[in-house]
Amino acid sequence: MSGNKINIDAKNTFTVNGQVYSYYAINKGELAGNDSITRLPVSIKVLLENLLRHQQDNGGSRKEIEALASSQGRGSTTEINYQPARVLMQDFTGVPAVVDLAAMRNALVKQGLDPQKINPLAKVDLVIDHSVNVDKFSSKSAFDENVAIEMARNKERYEFLKWGKQAFENFSVVPPGTGICHQVNLEYLAKVVWSETTENESLVYPDTLVGTDSHTTMINALGVLGWGVGGIEAEAVMLGQPISMQIPDVVGFELTGRLAEGITATDLVLQVVQMLRKHGVVGKFVEFYGAGLAHLPLADRATIANMAPEYGATCGFFPVDQQTLNYLQLTGRDKQTIDLVESYSKLQGLWRDETTPKADFSDTLLLDMSDIEPNLAGPDRPQDRVPMRQLKTATDDFIDLNGKGQQKTTDFPINDSDQSLHHGSLVIAAITSCTNTSNPAVMLAAGLLAKKALAKGLVKQPWVKTSLAPGSRVVTDYLVETGLQQSLNTLGFNLVGYGCTTCIGNSGPLPKPVQECIEENDLIVSAVLSGNRNFAGRIHPQVKASWLASPPLVVAYSLAGTTRIDLSQDPIGTGSDGEKVYLKDIWPSNAEITELLKSVSHQMFEKRYSAVFDGDKEWQAIQSGEEANYQFSDESTYIQKPPFFEPQYRDNFSNIVDAPILVMLGDSVTTDHISPAGAIPKDSPAAQFLRNHGIDEKDFNSYGSRRGNHEIMMRGTFGNIRIRNEMTPDKEGGYTHLQGQSQAMFIFDAAMRYQQEKRSSVVIAGKEYGMGSSRDWAAKGTLLLGAKAVIAESFERIHRANLAGMGVLPLQFMAGEDRKSLQLTGDESFDIMGLEGEMNANQTLDAVIHYPSGKQRKIQLLSRLDTAIEVDYYRAGGVLTYVLNRIVSKG
Known part of the structure; x- marks a missing residue:
């Protein structure tokens, strides 16, 4: 596979029930006869098809294709540009994403440009599922009462989403009271194989997606490659930006045997989570194979795929097989779709059965399902x-x-x-x-x-x-x-x-x-x-x-x-x-x-999903504006225009100097710790803000429901009631102290003091920083509190990418060094150098720690801007400003 030819010819056709389809064959033309492609993990084959299909869109794609085709399930530092077909959102993460798009339109209008230049280019489905609370329970009327409370509490948010539905192209909303986004995706939205019909052809390709919820991986059970990203990265995909990623390791997980009498899929997945978390699969793909799959129904696979974030993997993938077709039939997919899935999967080498040879994996694990206990x-x-x-x-x-x-x-x-x-x-x-x-x-x-x-x-x-x-x-x-x-x-x-x-x-x-x-x-x-x-x-x-x-x-x-x-x-x-x-x-x-x-029965699914976008009469009665440029209201406590496009948040070309430590955290800090989703505590800075704006405590709602208001979310950052800041060991919750002082205060108040002094700050953390949900506000809030960098022993994948995508520098201690070996107490300040000149991915940066005693210590830190495009995003002040700059430059 060498030569000067730019494009690799991979186009082919096939027929299903008399209809002709075209597709990009991963083992055709120059790639034909490459035995290593046959042995690629199926998840990597899906990526390879994506690169072949988009090779004319991506500069340097030939190198990417050849590297991926010969990867043998092993990761490398080679960067590839992946363009998923669609984006899935839930309302907690979807509302701030739509707020950002509306703010980008506002920014264009300020410069005299057409706001409709900001539009999703990929298909976007937003499912409202995170807003209902269990206020009423254990009664016949509980459902109706909870729905009524939900609609009253969230009227502003739902009006805003209805505006987005009419204002943006390729954007649909599944109303409240329908279901959870991942279950709706599994039972209805996902196609397994996507077809795109033009005048000349019907092009077929694998259904792929990213979602603004970490459990997007649930769809991997259906043979659909998808994973969770932060809302920031999802917005970039919506606006036509590919996902830049390094070729991942693929860990094979062999399942044998079958579950014993009385053992459930939940019992199984909790064992899988423990095994894979212990093995270490952060940033890796996991692909399941083995004879046990024949005895594992698709719904059980969905339980395992769903919890990929809990075992730390990017995805937990199951190839298409007969169980996939059975499920598509059960859930009411039409015969042509099912036949197309089968034919295409077999042609493309995406099909699994008992004769399928084992793929090449970077590593393997084995679990006999007959050993599982409750x-x-x-x-x-x-x-x-x-x-x-x-x-x-x-x-x-x-x-x-x-x-x-x-x-x-x-x-x-x-x-x-x-x-x-x-x-x-x-x-x-x-x-x-x-x-x-x-x-x-x-x-x-x-x-x-x-x-x-x-x-x-x-x-x-x-x-x-x-x-x-x-x-x-x-x-x-x-x-x-x-x-x-x-x-x-x-x-x-x-x-x-x-x-x-x-x-x-x-x-x-x-x-x-x-x-x-x-x-x-x-x-x-x-x-x-x-x-x-x-x-x-x-x-x-x-x-x-x-x-x-x-x-x-x-x-x-x-x-x-x-x-x-x-x-x-x-x-x-x-x-x-x-x-x-x-x-x-x-x-x-x-x-x-x-x-x-x-x-x-399939009739149940067909009936329930026949009018999935309609909603009940309460949803249908909600009114929204029809203007292309959203008119933000200063009076709203739910929807506010974020400041991310203001000058102070654009461009990162300066060294970080004399930055105090805002908060110092231990291991396994989750995005829930950094940006909680639950109830707003009555004595918190966010609660005080709401009281000042005339909101009664009973109407505080949750942090998750108010993610469209940056004033609330920045006050809630590091505000989890169970977070432990090592700078205030005697206090649980969102507390810290100012450099050189001992009095505990809210982290938000300390951050505002530093900003008044025009000082940037840093966050210090241990291992697995940013575990859990794909919560973009964990990165956005960090930025708005004035933290220019997060220095940790290791990062979870999504949160690291979110920090880079918001222009916050993710830095990693070098091996053998951490906050303890460096004897950090929280009263130190940091200089981080090397940010003014040319920057590269995974660059080693010089830093100086200033101790309270006057002593200085020089160390090196590894930049976790892992790809060249992440460096560009960081330089621009984040991916959203990067995209906006490109649109403005085109006029």
Whole structure:
């Protein structure tokens, strides 16, 4: 594969049911006969097709194509330009992205240019799913009441999104109350194979996407390559910018055997998460293969793919096979689409069956699924798997860790009740999250367990707040069809909404007597949810121990009312006959679940998705402006024009000098710590801002719902109630102190003081900085607080890219150095040199640490601007200003 020819000829045609399609064959022409292409991981083949199809758009693409074709599943520093077909958004991340686009239009108008030069070039689907809260629960009217509250709280945001729907091309909005974006994507939006018809041809290519939610990877189960990015990077893709990335390592994960009787996909994925997080797959692709895939339904694969962010991978990919076609048929995709998927996948080498040879991988892991046991994960990290039989011990250990061990057997009365709580009591049991509600088997298992529990005379404990929030309306259809919804209702798992709810932290308030009992006695209480995230402070501010579990286990623990129990041998309760009831007595059999799965039909999916963009009458009644240039209102506390395009945030060509440390953090700091999504604490800077603008506490809503207002979000940055700044070791939450002083103050207030003094600051952190959600406000907020650089031992992929995309310099300590070896206390300041001249990707920069004693120490730091385009983005002050500059320069 050499020579001076610019383009590699790869065009070919094929026919499906009499219709002719063209495609770019990855093993044709100059690439034909290259055996290494045949052995490429399927996920890399998808990237290779993308490069071939876009080779005329990208300078230097021939080098990229040849490097990728010969990569053998191993990563390299070769940069490739990847152009996904579409973008998926949810409303928490989608609103600020649309705000940014509206602000870019404003900036164009200021320069006398047409605002409609800012328009999505890629298809964009935004699904409103993150806004509904569990305010009402355990009642027939809970759903209707929560929807009414949601619409009232979020009227401004929804008006704004409706404006965006009419103002931008290629932009659609799935209204609230429809489902969770990843489940809607899996069940309806994704095509697996995309076709683009023009006058001359019907061009076919793999369905690919990026999403502004880290769990976009769920779609990998369908053989669709997609992963989460920050809203910043997604906006760049929308505006025609390719994603610049280095060729990734692909780790092969072999699955053998099959799940034993009574074991769920949730039990499996928690084992997978633990294995891969321990192995280390940050920035890598993971691709699943092996004989076990034949026994793994697509819904189970979706559970595993969904949690790729939890094991740290860019994606968790499953090739197309017969299970894929079965699922497409089940969910109502048309016959031509299904036949096209099969034909194209086999032609292109994207198909998997028992005869498929093993691909070349950079490394491999093996898991025999028959070894899986019932699992949970927690108390505050999804990778910390705890077998169900060990949960009592794990809860006791956590109680001891928090200094409450001597009170483990103490009962604390609930006010105005004959009930009591103890350390380890369960106060939230939530069936929630696309991770599990997309899987009919585990949802039906939850309903069956509820039915069997009722037959034994069991009831849920009264202090447990229970909720059911499916990811699509189809779930309700099959639960009603089987009669299991009634059993769930009887135990308090009434429908509360179609959205993320508790998984994103929208768990709503606890009943007041329970809340007061927890506060008065400083109790360590628990939540159990069928979600994917349980980071400290995320699920509920009063819940310190949160455990991820399968939907049937969520129901089971609601019956027990505590996590200080070993359900493998302790009775779950006493039946109406006075006999002890054990979990094994009410656990549904695989045969029972299989029989009920027959009730899930393609007609359910076809009916529910026939009018997916219409919404209910409340949504349809929302009015919005029709102007192309959005008119921001100074009075709004939800939508404000961000300052990112102002001169002070453009161009980075100066060294960083005498920058104090704003905050110094340890390992595994998540984007939830940096930019929380949940409730706005009543004593926080954000709360004070809202009070000053006439907003009552009951109407504060959440940080996530107010991401369209930078004034709120910058005040919430580093504002998680569980964050630990090592500069203020005696205070938990968003506190720091000024350089050379000892008085604790809000991080926001300290940042404003430094800005008044015209001093930039830096953030210091440990390993795995920026774990978790693809939260662009974690980078935007850092910028607005005046931090010019983040210096960490290592970064998670998405947050590192977000920092670069906002013009904040991500820097990495050299091997053997960290905040401890450098004896940092937080009273030091940093000079970072080498930013004025030419910069390269992954450049080593000189830095000077100024200690309070007057001593100086010179060190080197590795720039984690990983690609040349990231250097360009940083220089411009961020990707948005980079794109805006290019548009302005063209006039």
